[in-house]
Amino acid sequence: MPGLAGGTQVPADVEQRLVELETRLAFQEQAMVELSEALAEARLERARSDALLQAVLADLRGLRGALYADPGSEPPPPHY
Structure with a gap:
């Protein structure tokens, strides 16, 4: 059995558990990196x-502005 500092021997089951814990x-460290x-x-x-959504919303606002101009500047509908 491998020893510790001071000549103390590590039981095989403890050493095996230590190796399993290190593994x-x-x-876990690799999983955290991933x-x-x-x-x-x-x-x-x-x-x-988010940037794409903001660009699409800006385009939509521009289209709304072009399609729905100020109602006061448009002639009244034909039924008036």
Whole structure:
């Protein structure tokens, strides 16, 4: 069995549990990195979507302005 500082021996089951915990920790750290990258990409995608939505809304406002001009400047409908 491998020893600790001072010559203390580590029981095999404790060493195995330690290795399993270190392995789990490594997987969790990798998962956190992947989740962080996915979150960063999602934030960029949302920013792009927000910008696109704002552009579409501005275009829609412009079209509304062109299609529905000031009602006072239009002639009355034919039924008047």
